[in-house]
Amino acid sequence: MSSCDPIIEVKNLYVNFYTYAGVVKAIDGVSFRICRGETYCLVGETGCGKSVTAKSLTRLIRSPGRIEKGSVIYYRDGKPVDLLKLGEEELRGIRGAEISYIFQDPSSSLDPLYTIGYQVAETMKEHGRVASIKEGIRRAVDILRTVLMPDPETRVKNYPHELSGGMKQRGVIGISLSNKPRLVIADEPTTALDATVQDQIMDLLKKLKAEEDLTVLLITHNMGLVADMCDRVAVMYAGRIVEEADVFELFANPKHPYTQALLRAVPNPMKRMDKLESIPGTVPNLIFPPSGCRFHPRCPFAMDICSRERPPDLEVAPGHRVACWLYTEHGGR
Ligand SMILES: Nc1ncnc2c1ncn2[C@@H]1O[C@H](COP(=O)(O)OP(=O)(O)OP(=O)(O)O)[C@@H](O)[C@H]1O
Ligand SMILES: [Mg+2]
Known part of the structure; x- marks a missing residue:
């Protein structure tokens, strides 16, 4: 692992949506940082919170959504600024200029x-x-x-x-x-386009990144794109990051049962993936999220503790973290 000069650091982010049906606990304690110059990927099934995370970085969440807790530290010319505390006027100077978006x-x-x-x-x-x-x-x-x-x-x-x-x-x-901009957040930038055009746009992003000294946050549900584009990857499930690693490490050595299932669903990582039909069960309703580990109802290895307590973030190798009880004394792995 090379050292990381962070451009942005998200700490313990919580976002809820206050709907008539109830409170959607969309982002539930998400932390990660992006290093200057890298392409960092957020990957996961539909509804897992990728877009809400992306929008939260510059407070683009609108009612009925609310950022409840956390911080988003942006290193502006080396000086840390918490974007969640910054005045709207100053934030507008950053959004669209230093941090810009490409939507689907x-x-x-x-x-x-x-x-x-x-x-x-x-x-x-x-x-x-x-x-x-x-x-x-x-x-x-x-x-x-x-x-x-x-x-x-x-x-x-x-x-x-x-x-x-x-x-x-x-x-x-x-x-x-x-x-x-210093940081470009590309949220499924090619999903609405046909396959040939998707490839052209991705090649373009690579070219621009090399030329313009950019850092990219790429959001996708496509493992082929992850393999092709990313330096580091965070896997999201039901509003949490369940695993994060260097892209090679993640593909070679996935630890979280959800990541393993995701990768099994694409036997060939270069193949495009639109749906993850081979993972049994469905993404939970985030008004009533599962207790403990949010993946436990779908997990083939679930233990008692998994339904009772939230798993800790464990560093299983340098730069490789996983939130799973299997890698504690409870799982003995
Ligand atoms: N305006 C809203 N009102 C209520 N709930 C919302 C709203 N926007 C998002 N959510 C909820 O927040 C959760 C995360 O949504 P998000 O859009 O971040 O998912 P995603 O990972 O980007 O999915 P996709 O791959 O489909 O784009 C979902 O459960 C979604 O239903
Ligand atoms: Mg989205």
């Missing part, structure tokens, strides 16, 4: 009423990188060229409906990169 569906990230060039320009103007929209639109051509938009001089004048899905996502990535 490019259509919903773009405004249908404005050209792609205008939207790049507007983001830059908002963060003071250009003095006028006119100057921004000129710069937008270069940005679109960087994200390998075909014929950027023409495309800059196009409205979103005039672009293909892949071009739209290139536009979104262009907007996201226009302020030279």
